[in-house]
Amino acid sequence: MKKIAIVGAGITGITTAYQLLEKGYEVTVFEKNRYAAMETSFANGGQLSACNAEVWNSWSTIVTGLKWMLQKDAPLLFNPKPSFHKLSWLFSFISNIPNHKNHTILTAKMAIESRVEFKRILKAENIELNLEEKGILHLCDNRKALEHGREVSKWLKEAGLTRQEVTLDEIKKIEPTINLKSFIGGFYTKSDMSGDIHKFTKSLADACQKKGVKFNYDTEISLIDHNKINPIIHFQIENKKYKTNYDGVVICAGVMSKQFASKLGDNVNIYPVKGYSITLLLNDAKSVKNAPYVSLLDDKAKIVSSRLGKDRFRVAGTAEFNGYNQDIRADRINPLINWCNKLFPLISTEHAIPWAGLRPMTPSMIPKVGSGKLPGIFYNTGHGHLGWTLSAFTAQQISDHIVRKDNLVK
Numbered sequence: 001m002k003k004i005a006i007v008g009a010g011i012t013g014i015t016t017a018y019q020l021l022e023k024g025y026e027v028t029v030f031e032k033n034r035y036a037a038m039e040t041s042f043a044n045g046g047q048l049s050a051c052n053a054e055v056w057n058s059w060s061t062i063v064t065g066l067k068w069m070l071q072k073d074a075p076l077l078f079n080p081k082p083s084f085h086k087l088s089w090l091f092s093f094i095s096n097i098p099n100h101k102n103h104t105i106l107t108a109k110m111a112i113e114s115r116v117e118f119k120r121i122l123k124a125e126n127i128e129l130n131l132e133e134k135g136i137l138h139l140c141d142n143r144k145a146l147e148h149g150r151e152v153s154k155w156l157k158e159a160g161l162t163r164q165e166v167t168l169d170e171i172k173k174i175e176p177t178i179n180l181k182s183f184i185g186g187f188y189t190k191s192d193m194s195g196d197i198h199k200f201t202k203s204l205a206d207a208c209q210k211k212g213v214k215f216n217y218d219t220e221i222s223l224i225d226h227n228k229i230n231p232i233i234h235f236q237i238e239n240k241k242y243k244t245n246y247d248g249v250v251i252c253a254g255v256m257s258k259q260f261a262s263k264l265g266d267n268v269n270i271y272p273v274k275g276y277s278i279t280l281l282l283n284d285a286k287s288v289k290n291a292p293y294v295s296l297l298d299d300k301a302k303i304v305s306s307r308l309g310k311d312r313f314r315v316a317g318t319a320e321f322n323g324y325n326q327d328i329r330a331d332r333i334n335p336l337i338n339w340c341n342k343l344f345p346l347i348s349t350e351h352a353i354p355w356a357g358l359r360p361m362t363p364s365m366i367p368k369v370g371s372g373k374l375p376g377i378f379y380n381t382g383h384g385h386l387g388w389t390l391s392a393f394t395a396q397q398i399s400d401h402i403v404r405k406d407n408l409v410k
């Protein structure tokens with residue numbers, strides 16, 4: 001195998017391109033947008049968060065989700081209109097509840113490995129991404145959440161992660177800007193980080209291009225076909241149709257990976273779980289001073305935040321099961337703004353840039369990394385709420401897997 005195509009220039013596609021290039025492959029990336037990182041890897045919560053490894057597969061998620069269906073501004077919105085895709089995904093999500101603990105430990109292990117690789121890439125390519133290495137604070141507003149957090153911290157410890165419980169006084173010392181009125185305590189993971197996923201992905205794509213990866217931007221793949229030996233990529237540039245054979249193709253197409261997989265005979269059950277963010281522009285000295293640098297995770301509101309340099313503050317959250325649309329709804333953005341006003345009354349929310357993205361979520365919440373049924377078909381996709389956190393590791397996994405397959409053939 002020599003010539004490899006990658007579908008998608010999001011965080012998973014670009015990290016995969018980087019790893020395969022390092023291993024000596026001739027890599028071509030296909031992306032329908034004009035630039036890298038224009039879909040889900042554009043304006044996410046910014047957290048590189050091993051501490052947020054807990055998978056959502058639990059009965060308490062189901063019960064809370066049902067209650068939230070009656071509340072318009074709830075962190076989770078579920079459109080009850082049935083579709084086969086949604087129902088089969090939900091069924092599989094529920095059947096993964098017995099894996100809650102094991103999958104949390106597995107995800108935390110992957111996140112820890114990912115940090116090491118991420119730091120190696122950062123150093124090698126000298127990438128600027130508003131990285132903050134100040135840890136992540138997890139805020140809890142009730143006893144039950146603290147008790148659950150203690151249990152999860154034990155699982156994270158098994159994975160090798162230290163997440164310490166902190167009192168309100170300790171939280172105040174770690175991040176003095178938060179209005180802690182509604183909280184009773186929380187957890188702190190010193191080793192976690194935050195940064196701008198778009199800046200990182202774009203810079204790494206540029207580095208790959210300089211080193212010889214070929215980029216076909218503005219190029220939509222209409223079909224991945226197969227002649228029983230090789231994959232054939234059918235693509236379109238400005239209404240003109242082309243096709244090219246490759247020795248291998250890695251599907252990193254985010255929420256569109258399912259469609260490619262089903263045509264290739266593979267079941268990659270990814271549902272688009274929509275989320276929103278706002279990026280506050282900190283245009284005045286008071287806002288700059290009073291916005292937190294430590295990255296936050298509010299357990300009840302299911303909102304995360306990250307400081308992106310001196311003059312930007314990102315707030316993200318909510319999960320919406322509502323198909324593939326990327327409409328930005330005011331009633332989903334408002335809770336993010338209200339959260340800021342409540343926790344950080346001294347920062348201005350006058351200039352808030354709204355965004356919506358679709359998390360490519362598998363029902364087990366474990367990414368699909370490996371081969372398809374046909375020769376030369378590979379996947380690195382389905383990273384859900386943790387694509388930024390896990391991608392450096394899964395790119396390494398898939399490229400090692402391709403090298404192993406290659407050696408077997410030789």
Ligand SMILES: Cc1cc2nc3c(=O)[nH]c(=O)nc-3n(C[C@H](O)[C@H](O)[C@H](O)COP(=O)(O)OP(=O)(O)OC[C@H]3O[C@@H](n4cnc5c(N)ncnc54)[C@H](O)[C@@H]3O)c2cc1C
Pocket residue numbers: 007008009010011012013030031032033037038039040041042043044045046047048049219220221222252253254255256274275276277304316317356357358359360381382383384385386387388389390
């Ligand atoms: C609100 C929100 C907050 C989040 N916060 C965090 C966080 O704090 N930490 C964290 O780790 N993760 C977070 N995530 C998750 C993370 O952002 C995603 O897991 C990750 O960005 C997914 O990357 P990807 O490469 O799989 O998909 P994408 O970034 O969507 O990339 C897929 C690419 O494939 C391209 N493509 C698809 N079909 C075709 C085609 N036919 N032809 C050509 N190109 C095609 C698309 O254009 C796209 O560029 C968050 C997500 C959301 C929505």
